[in-house]
Amino acid sequence: MITLDLILPDTRYPIHIGHGLLEQVDLLLPHLPIPKAAIVSNETVAPLYLHRLQQALGARGVACTSVILPDGERYKDWQTLNLIFDSLLAGNAERRTTLIALGGGVIGDMTGFAAACYQRGAPFVQIPTTLLAQVDSSVGGKTAINHPQGKNMIGAFYQPRAVIADMDLLETLPDRELSAGLAEVIKYGLLGDADFLAWLEQNMAALRQRDSAALQYAVRRSCEMKAAIVAEDEKENGVRALLNLGHTFGHAIEAGLGFGAWLHGEAVAAGMVLAAAASAELGWLGAADVERVRRLIAAAGLPVKAPAMPAEQWLKLMSHDKKVEAGTVRFVLLRSLGQAAIQAGLDTSLLERILLENS
Ligand code: NAD
Ligand code: MG
Numbered sequence: 001m002i003t004l005d006l007i008l009p010d011t012r013y014p015i016h017i018g019h020g021l022l023e024q025v026d027l028l029l030p031h032l033p034i035p036k037a038a039i040v041s042n043e044t045v046a047p048l049y050l051h052r053l054q055q056a057l058g059a060r061g062v063a064c065t066s067v068i069l070p071d072g073e074r075y076k077d078w079q080t081l082n083l084i085f086d087s088l089l090a091g092n093a094e095r096r097t098t099l100i101a102l103g104g105g106v107i108g109d110m111t112g113f114a115a116a117c118y119q120r121g122a123p124f125v126q127i128p129t130t131l132l133a134q135v136d137s138s139v140g141g142k143t144a145i146n147h148p149q150g151k152n153m154i155g156a157f158y159q160p161r162a163v164i165a166d167m168d169l170l171e172t173l174p175d176r177e178l179s180a181g182l183a184e185v186i187k188y189g190l191l192g193d194a195d196f197l198a199w200l201e202q203n204m205a206a207l208r209q210r211d212s213a214a215l216q217y218a219v220r221r222s223c224e225m226k227a228a229i230v231a232e233d234e235k236e237n238g239v240r241a242l243l244n245l246g247h248t249f250g251h252a253i254e255a256g257l258g259f260g261a262w263l264h265g266e267a268v269a270a271g272m273v274l275a276a277a278a279s280a281e282l283g284w285l286g287a288a289d290v291e292r293v294r295r296l297i298a299a300a301g302l303p304v305k306a307p308a309m310p311a312e313q314w315l316k317l318m319s320h321d322k323k324v325e326a327g328t329v330r331f332v333l334l335r336s337l338g339q340a341a342i343q344a345g346l347d348t349s350l351l352e353r354i355l356l357e358n359s
Pocket of ligand 1 (some may be wrong): 042044045048071072076097103104105106107109129130131132133136137138139140141142143151152169170171172173174177180264265
């Protein structure tokens with residue numbers, strides 16, 4: 001196991017990455033202010049892992065309740081969030097009862113938001129069970145639910161007390177979900193580490209075969225990069241925005257098709273191709289660079305073309321993005337492979353051109 005520390009102005013917390021961690025409750029116990037926990041999971045993950053976690057905690061005297069939510073991005077909404085509050089209140093959860101998110105990014109984001117709101121702030125711990133959640137959503141304290149008009153529009157910055165990423169949990173993950181997680185892993189290489197990008201090109205086959213050492217390295221390098229960026233800019237006033245590479249386009253895809261039609265990682269993958277194509281239009285990348293991005297994304301089993309949508313719909317959806325400032329959409333583009341930069345606004349004609357070529 002390796003442990004990274006995320007150090008922020010008001011708090012710090014460990015990110016544990018390794019094997020067999022689910023039942024190593026010694027990692028969890030120091031973060032429980034009282035021996036009471038409420039586990040939030042979903043109907044897919046709970047049958048696989050909830051019992052083991054509950055048993056392990058129970059054996060150490062922790063009283064646990066659990067709430068099992070329906071599975072899916074389309075349930076990342078207000079109504080489903082309320083089921084968490086219903087369960088906490090029914091179980092007499094206190095302000096210091098620790099919420100434990102056991103699931104992918106949907107469960108992590110909703111549990112974190114519930115923890116931020118419950119009695120104005122209850123402790124919470126992330127046990128991410130998808131690759132995407134291990135490399136991205138469980139780290140950094142962004143929590144949210146979706147609104148029919150836009151993804152993650154209602155939320156809070158609220159940091160977990162700890163993140164426990166157990167590689168063994170990835171064994172049951174469907175291939176399509178593994179690929180979706182790889183999109184965010186590729187994102188880190190593209191935005192800030194050309195060496196990692198080259199490593200990914202070399203090791204993509206091993207990652208897709210779930211080679212355990214390769215996965216652990218990818219999770220570790222991704223979390224290192226995310227932790228460094230979040231430590232520098234917790235509330236996204238600057239450098240943290242670079243983590244949105246591919247996301248302005250990606251969120252438009254997710255919202256345009258209806259949440260859940262494409263996986264988040266799939267939408268981000270096609271979005272990164274669009275970002276690379278836009279970067280080439282600005283003269284920042286060469287055609288060979290864009291091709292490298294396409295090849296790596298395809299090798300990860302991800303879409304390189306966005307779904308066809310009318311240009312006006314793209315523009316409207318992107319104008320709802322949280323990265324809009326004073327009416328201008330702020331795009332994360334690539335200065336070079338391994339170096340992202342913000343570009344405020346892009347010509348409508350340039351956008352139409354790249355959308356036509358890449359959808
Ligand atoms: P998800 O939570 O929907 O999980 C994907 C699917 O895999 C689900 O069906 C889930 O039940 C299943 N699953 C989870 N773990 C499993 C396991 N170990 N074995 C078998 N099946 C398993 O999706 P996700 O990709 O993990 O997360 C996407 C969400 O994360 C989006 O809502 C996105 O907005 C959010 N996100 C948040 C942040 C952040 O900083 N907070 C960052 C990136 C993404
Ligand atoms: Mg993302």
